[in-house]
Amino acid sequence: MHFHFSFYSSILLIFFTHGVLFSILLLRKALVENNKPCLWMAGLTVACTLNIVPWMLGHAGWYSLQPYRDILFYFPFQNFFLLGPLIFFYTRALLNPGNHFRKKEWAHFGPAIFYLLYTAIMFVTDRIILRRPFFYADGHDRDLDNWYRIAGIVSISFYLFLSLRYYSVYKKAAVQILSFADTMLFRWIKRYLLALLVIQVLDILFLCLYPAWGSFTSKWWYYFVFSVLFYYVAFNGYTNSIQALFSFRLLNNGSDALLLFQSKQVLAFTPVLLLNNEAEQVIETGQKEGDFSLSDDKEIALWKEKILDVVENKAVYKDSEITLSSLAKLLNTNASVLSKVVNKGVGINFNDFINGYRVTAFKKSVEAGEHKRQTILGVSIDCGFNSKTTFNRVFKKHTGLSPKDYIRQVDAERKTENVGPREEFDVPDYNLGRLHQPHPPSSSQTSGI
Known part of the structure; x- marks a missing residue:
């Protein structure tokens, strides 16, 4: 197999090799430990690894020789429409383990599938029907077309926004029900999304600086930075050991309300709360917000005194794993009442x-x-x-x-x-x-x- 070892091709080959290795390790961890986040991260790592292949093999001389050139032309190494959904579903699987992938969510991968079909049509037309280049008459790789790169940037940016919103919702829920929320805030997710955001900014910058076909050496630096950041993402995704202790589901009612679940083992989830992020309080499942009887300031003050008595006299704060639900049990009440008193009576989460x-x-x-x-x-x-x-x-x-x-x-x-x-x-x-x-x-x- 032809491969010209130059500075540019050799550097990307190192990252490609590590990308393949981490993909295998992540997939193995996902299967052995039934770890859904690792499965999504494995898919993301594969997609990122394939993304650098045209630039690695291009600098290795493949665009200059046949049949290597056709391999780069007709195999969709860079499927930008695949990256966005993988980013989002990994984020969701890590922060919300009780929210399983549903059949209708395959629609998120529709654009990626259509691009695969588009590539197949180009191959059949050029190599089987016409037996001459039609789609590739200009000798340019369609994966490198500007319209496709712009569409990919829009797609990835959209799913990055969804991921950031999901992380924001998770943080709001965590501080409402966990006394050790700081440990469970998944700062790794924040760094991971920041790394992807940097990749997006650089992609836009290089697209503006080098919009025309060519300038492959200059554009190579983007893929070098991309490789470094995706290596960081893959490594930390593999070593991450934190698991979410509760699950939630966004309600389709036009608000930011959540159906909240909680489980120490993260195996089975029982509905316990409904969290309204705007009001930063919880509402008991099956109960409307207007049904609360704690609207009277005197009653809130009474419950507040009960809560403070239990917290101080029993020193429950010394329990590093105390949650909203466990404290509610000590008070013989429900988490809804407790949350409302803490948020409205005390004024903090x-x-x-x-x-x-x-x-x-x-x-x-x-x-x-x-x-x-x-x-x-x-x-x-x-x-x-x-x-x-x-x-x-x-x-x-x-x-x-x-x-x-x-x-x-x-x-x-x-x-x-x-x-x-x-x-x-x-x-x-x-x-x-x-x-x-x-x-x-x-x-x-x-x-x-």
Whole structure:
């Protein structure tokens, strides 16, 4: 087989080889672990790998020789209409594992299928019926036509928009039902979509700079950057180990309402909530928003006091896996009531509500000198945080300081004032008069002081 090893062809050959390898690894992981996101990522990796083939083989001399030239002409290596749907369905499978691919969704792949048929028609016409070039009379690869590239940019941009919207919806749902939402925000998805957005911007830029046929060496740099970014996407897609703990379904009612599901095992999903993203509150399944009896401020204040009593006296914030539903069970109520009270009565989402107590507990532990008996991470875990990264991010969000800066500040104040730790337990100020006054801690909270 002819292959001229030049600087340009050799570099892309390295990425092509790794693309094939990651496609196989992702497919194997998908089949062995029944991992749907990996299956979609495998498809995306294959499509991206094929996308660089014309430029790799073109610089290897294939456009100059037969039958290699016909292979590049009549095989649709660059199916831009395939990339967009693969991007979206991977995003959805990762963020929403309970939402399975339905038959009607094959329509998303309609343009990609039509382009395959278009390529087949060109081959049959040129090579079988006419036996002479008709579609390729000008000697230009139809995959490189500007109209096709523009249509591909529009298609990919549309599905990128859908993916970003889906990620935004997921984040809104996560902070409403999880106290450890920061861990489950899939920042990898954000970086993955950002990488794809960079590819889109570069594609538009190179199309504007080099619209005419030719300039293959200049255009090669776009495919080099494309290869680097898709290698990053494939590698991180393979190594990603985070799984979503709930599922949701967008309702076709003209709003941003979601039917929300939750399951720790991510195997079976039971409907638990209806989430309205605009109001940032949840509505119980089968119940209309107008059916709520918590419209009275006094009643909301009463439920608010019950919630704060349970959170403080039972220290449920120390449970790193507490959710909206599990706290609702402790209160013998449903998640709908709890969410409405937290959002309207306290004024923040459930994630920030619980993390506020965790931050306060850490500050109290530092004032008690607990950080001198164990690591900062150990203290944070005792307070309910589940990772160092989450703790650092949440603590700075609530205090404006990093944990180490806060500890240095407390130690400096203690040396200056020469005072010991305070004997009362301060709680976050959630505008409930009783809680503004500090009260003695429980025996478990005073141990070690």
